[in-house]
Amino acid sequence: MRSGLTIIFLCLGLTVFAQQDPMLMRINGKDILRSEFEYIYNKNNALSGIEQKTLNEYVDLFVNFKLKVAAAEAMGLDTTRAFREELEGYRRQLAKTYLTDETVSELAARQIYDKMKANQRAGQVRVSHIFKSLPQTATSHLLRTTETRMDSLYTALQNGQADFDACVRNFSDEKKSFWVSWLQMPAEFEDTVFKMKPGEISRPFFTPQGIHIVKVLERKDILPFEDVKDEIVRRQTRRHGMDKGTESLVEKLKKEYQYTPDKVGMDELLAKGQTEKKLFTLGGREYTGQMFANFAIAHPQGIQRQLKGFIMKSVLDYEYSRLEQKYPEFRMLMQEYRDGMLLFEISNREIWERVPSDEVGMAAYFDKHRSDYHWKNPHYKGIVIHSATKRIGKQVRKLLKSLPEEEWQDAIRLTFNAKKQQVQAEQGLFALGDNIYVDDEIFKKEKAEPIPSFPFTTFLGEKIKGPESYQEVRGLLAGDYQNYLEERWVARLRAASKVEINQEVLKTVNKH
Known part of the structure; x- marks a missing residue:
């Protein structure tokens, strides 16, 4: 009885959906829904600078567009590796805004920004430091030796017996100065430098990277919130593994997809570091200890952080797989980008490359x-010859008359300009306004002054009403x-x- 009711409700749901978004057209047996056509029609008609089309005009354009995309699919252009990789890259980029709670993310960034403004960590600090790197496995002897040496350097700096820049050059593992903003360096480093004034030198202090003596060179005021918001979110993510907006979204998605932890499997994993048991279900799918083990290999951390990361990644991956189903605008954007890629490639092959x-x-x-390309006003086709003497100009003109047009420039270069330039020439098709000497002599318009080094000008060519060759x-x-x-x-x-x-x-x- 229950299965029969399920079928009835499913059919009713499909009927309602079909009424809400009916089939607008069918192209070669493939249905196109009204929503897809409306999306592209409205988007293109809203673009400024684009000629507005009537509905029927746009239907023709849309059908042509879909036929070209279908031709690209028939050629298998949507199956190439390059196509699939580019489309997936676009999908990952587009999905970013769907995989975080923008409101929570902005609120968290705003809170950090307000804290930055309220305390000494506002803005940026440019620093130089005498820095010795210390590995996590450093022996106690190495720690003591390095600390003693840095204490000695600090004493020498305080007594004026050493120059800070010279110490950086001679002793530091980091030679260059750099800017520091909040959430960019380890907390110990920021706690020190943001309390200092320009010119001040710190005592030696430790961070997870090593030991430092820092000099503050200059400070900058904090930028407006909109200019630094994205950077704050990125730094929060680097420091904590995930920003507040993503954490908030994950918690909402857990409820939406009925995330259910399995206590037995979780306890065994946390106690032994591994398990074969089920860890949790999400969207009706089981996630096991073996799946966690594969994740853990690529994320070497403590077991608690690994488990938290695995749960979050699983939730986000599940959401990522459902974006087209869940968000119509996401589906439309993906369809538009995919079809646009195919249209470009097929048009390139059929038209543009040819x-x-x-x-x-x-x-x-x-x-x-040919008649479509006749000009309203005649053009001059030929060559303008500027020569050092009138005699040379006559010789050039006489020689060129005996040669094809395509050989004129080479003949001038080899015969008259081989040892010394005696001729300057411009050859081509000239409309009124293209060449002042043509305007003067041929079109009888503007008066041209002679070129000082080549004062004698002569012409070889003719006025024509239209192009003689398609090349023109x-x-x-x-x-x-x-x-x-x-x-x-x-x-x-x-x-x-x-x-x-x-x-x-x-x-x-x-x-x-």
Whole structure:
């Protein structure tokens, strides 16, 4: 009876969901829900500087977009290692904001900031120190010897018998000065330096890293909270393993996913350091001692901290696996990024990589659409020759008349400028305003002054109404040819596909 009721309620739930988010279109048998279309439609129409599209116009664009993505999937572009790694990297980055309680995290950071402002740890302190590193396994003899030496250095500094900077250079394991902010260095270090004034030198003191004599060089006031908030959270995490916002979220998720510890397994693990028993359940799944052992190998700490870390990681990993189900906006962003990657890759292969090297195709397109590229005003195609003497200018012009245009510059360089530069020349296609000498002589507009070293100017070329070769309008042509290839590609995709639009659901877009 219970299973029958479960099926009935499940069917009712699916029916309600289908009514809330109905199928808007079906492309090659794949359903597209209204929510996905609305998300992209509203997002793109909200972008400033983008031409606003009507609903029907955007439906066409959306269908073309989905057909291109489907073509990329058919080629297996979504299965490559590079694609999967980039998508997973984006997912990890996006998930960060979903795996912490932002309110609690900001409140904790604010409390730390207020403490920093209220005591001497506000701002930053730049320090230099005489530092001797001491390993955790240091013998008592090494500790005594190092401490005695540092005491002697401190006495010499106090009596003016030693220079601090010289001691840093000669004795310290750390030579460079550095800035210290709260929660950046060990507490013992910060307790000392934040009480000191610029120019003051500390007595020798120990930290977990070794023994120090510190000199404060300068101090800076604390920055505004918004400028340091993220850094405070990062330092809290480094020092304590997890920030307050994440800890708060974990506690909420434990309740949501019915985290249930197993006392027998927990007690055995804490007593013996290992167990084969169940430790806890989460979301209906059992987490065992063997799973903990695998975690512990990668996190060498005390057993209590290891267990706490394992529980937190398990909770966060479970939440990470459910983000698409739990948060529609997360699912939409992931879908958008995934489809965008596929669109870029397939467009690159079908269009963008092809255009620069398809000389035959561009030439054929230009011949067919030549009239589209006629100019409103004529251009000058040729060369402007500036020469040291009028005689040389005539010789240059006579020589170039007998040669193809592509050989003109080499002929000038080898014949007239080999030993001494006698000619300066500009060759190309010139519109009004491109070259003052062309404007003067050819277009009869602006008056040009002669070049002092090459005062005689002559021309070889002609005025033309439109380009003679596609190379002369290559930049403009490339964009048009790209659009032409895309139109043909979309037409092929459309012809090979079945697209069904639910017009009744389309009428409800943004109206439900």
